[in-house]
Amino acid sequence: MTDEKRIERLSAMLKRRGIILPAFEIYGGVSGLIDYGPVGASIKRKVIQNWIEHWTINGDIVEIDSPTITPEPVLIASGHVGEFNDLMTQCEKCSSAFRADQLAENYHPNPDILGAEEIDHILDSNEIECPNCGEKKWTPARPMNLMFGTKIGAMKASRQAYMRPETAQGMFMLYPSLYRHFRQKLPFGAIQTGKGYRNEISPRQGMIRLREFNMAELEYFIDPENPPITDISMKKEKISLIPDPKENEHEVVSISFSDAISQGILKDQTVAYFLSRTWDFLISVGIKPSKIRFRQHEGTEMAHYAQDCWDCEILGEHGWIECVGIANRTCHDLQSHEKYSNSNSLRAWREFVEPKIESKEVLAPKTSILGPIFRAKAGLVLEALSELSELPNQLPFDLLIKDGTKVEITAEMVERKTVRKNIAGEWFTPHVIEPAFGIDRIIWHILDHAYEETEKEGEKYNLLRLTESVAPADLIVLPLFEKDGMGDSARELNLQINSMKGVTSLIDSSKSIGRRYARADEIGIPWALTVDHTTLEEGTVTVRRRDDQKQVRCDIKELLNHINSGNVSSLF
């Protein structure tokens, strides 16, 4: 599956053509950090733009943009600080790494709170064995947190903060604003694209595991009791699913989305809908359908917040790589932020179909009698009466009040009666479905799938068969020669094309025409326009198609119309 040589040739091309390069290379480079060069940045921008348009097209999802620097309390509530401040230790013999507190579990009531030295002592004095090899020697426990820490402000006044490990928290922070923006009606969603940071222990595999990476996340808020109705019955194409994998058993099921739902493989309609929309997006940016599969998470690998999770994996030269995670995060985040922040704006209102009439038997206090009797305690008595869950069968009775004393309540002090209450609805914490995309990983696979090594007249010939929507430029203008006015004519044409909104064109006039076609093919420009002598005489140019090198001659005015409407391909 993995062809090292092809990866090397592809990486060399990506570097040579200014697509993906190692970052800070003149200083030796930093592992896990990459640059998008002049060509790559354009591809990346297009992929992200496609992604944004893909999700916002229905109007129920909006884009937001949040800071990457995140104060510590946010990430405490989200669980990122706690989850990653665990002490880790390694077996000195087999170098298996474990959470130190889990190893010490049977020797301390709450090992979670221990410091590194204490936990080292427990591991040592109890001769705890390595679950893997049985050895009893452990490296000193060290806290492992994959977040980059930083400080907001200077010196004493500074606050602990982290570079965000995911963009998702930004959407949760803005939930109150989103709720108002959408007129307080679920479901709705918010997307955000941007950088995320994880201080990986050992970044590997080129741009697959980066320390700073481009994420694109969607948080879709729903009412779990009234989930949105999504119809994907028209989705008939076969997809690959690996449901609920057992021990090393990766059974791939080839099935359509609609059948997967009716057969109960996809249990959550909303999750299924996002799987299907994710599929559509990946296809639209040029991922090959046969190289996509969805794998359900096992319980053990589930993120700390997720209830149900599917990975979308893409097959490339590095094997099957997780590129999208689609998780039902339930109410975990909003509820946790509510608890830590004391905010009361993280809920939604669910109106009942019919108002509920709640009737309740109460002991209604007669305050004119209670007051003079209990005086200072009267307030506590009233509170205790209203909080009675069960009414006493007989009066008088002894009532326990908050200061710990008991008072006698007699029949004169209260009136037993039934109170009716109209309840129109209730507040609840919305659930959230999160599709999280690793943009860099997707771009890698777009390039991988598009990169084709062929031969032309006995020579090696490479091209990127990028779909038009993610090509670094839409066209390239090539004067056949830089003389007789062909160069000027080409520059004028290039300017005309570039002045159209949303269309980008390059121009190249150095070296032979064949060489320029080759260079354009290698960075995936789908169309080349060649200005020749006939152009000067008749106002026509040749249009060359990258994928089969076919050419047609076309009137410039007509061509400009086709370019403007985005269907150059109809000329062929």
Place this chain on the structure above:
RNA sequence: GCGCCUGUAGUGAAGGGGUUAUCACCUGAGGUUUCCAACCUCAUGUCCCGGGUUCAAAUCCCGGCGGGCGCACCA
């Protein structure tokens, strides 16, 4: 983090204590050329970084940084 391998122009490679480090492609300038990496002339550009050994280090040794693979980790 650990172990093994590895680092020479933009790319791909050769060389392996001793003149000015070699080659191809690429890139740039000029010429030529009426559509697919053509040709001619010229030019730019390289031993990852820091120590050590040595009269002399790109070459040997040590460390760092980067890359690959395996183990471990991976919200």
